[in-house]
Amino acid sequence: AQSVAQPEDQVNVAEGNPLTVKCTYSVSGNPYLFWYVQYPNRGLQFLLKYITGDNLVKGSYGFEAEFNKSQTSFHLKKPSALVSDSALYFCAAGISGNTGKLIFGQGTTLQVKP
Amino acid sequence: EAQVTQNPRYLITVTGKKLTVTCSQNMNHEYMSWYRQDPGLGLRQIYYSMNVEVTDKGDVPEGYKVSRKEKRNFPLILESPSPNQTSLYFCASSSRSNSYNEQFFGPGTRLTVL
Numbered sequence: 053a054q055s056v057a058q059p060e061d062q063v064n065v066a067e068g069n070p071l072t073v074k075c076t077y078s079v080s081g082n083p084y085l086f087w088y089v090q091y092p093n094r095g096l097q098f099l100l101k102y103i104t105g106d107n108l109v110k111g112s113y114g115f116e117a118e119f120n121k122s123q124t125s126f127h128l129k130k131p132s133a134l135v136s137d138s139a140l141y142f143c144a145a146g147i148s149g150n151t152g153k154l155i156f157g158q159g160t161t162l163q164v165k166p
Numbered sequence: 167e168a169q170v171t172q173n174p175r176y177l178i179t180v181t182g183k184k185l186t187v188t189c190s191q192n193m194n195h196e197y198m199s200w201y202r203q204d205p206g207l208g209l210r211q212i213y214y215s216m217n218v219e220v221t222d223k224g225d226v227p228e229g230y231k232v233s234r235k236e237k238r239n240f241p242l243i244l245e246s247p248s249p250n251q252t253s254l255y256f257c258a259s260s261s262r263s264n265s266y267n268e269q270f271f272g273p274g275t276r277l278t279v280l
Binding site: 148156 | 201206208216268270
């Protein structure tokens with residue numbers, strides 16, 4: 053079965069420190085990978101995506117993600133965390149074919165402390 | 167402003183009382199989808215629509231109906247709600263149904279079925 057896993061329910065980091073939110077995937081074919089962020093009482097917002105090409109993808113708000121095919125991972129990173137980055141982060145994989153289907157991970161809560 | 171809107175944002179109802187959650191997008195998107203979000207499970211797709219009058223089941227369609235009579239609207243219908251449908255619901259849209267297009271999400275509808 054195709055799946056996306058986010059192994060950490062919560063990540064805690066101090067403001068100014070680098071952050072990593074982990075994601076691994078198991079999908080057939082070439083993966084299309086996404087990161088979305090959800091702030092309290094809001095819908096999901098697109099951060100970045102990998103389709104093909106450079107393994108390091110840059111997105112909104114200073115976030116970036118590294119695609120690693122051998123480890124089937126797509127970890128989200130930011131060099132210097134802000135308190136305002138505190139939110140719920142979802143990794144998702146697009147399934148090949150024209151269904152627009154996304155498989156989501158279970159989500160990781162990022163807590164950035166001052 | 168480009169957006170996906172949902173109504174109502176919050177709803178408390180009783181078992182068996184039919185309800186409709188509306189979803190509308192103003193971006194002329196072809197693709198629309200409904201998800202439910204439950205703790206520890208991420209988002210799961212209920213139904214999707216690739217264009218007007220074209221709808222199909224997602225991963226958890228039981229107990230739900232949809233229709234797509236106009237391009238901008240994609241209502242979610244619960245004919246006879248049950249407590250296990252208590253959840254946070256998101257509508258999303260995308261310009262095309264390709265799996266590499268990012269999706270735009272509405273603000274969510276929190277439904278409680280007593």
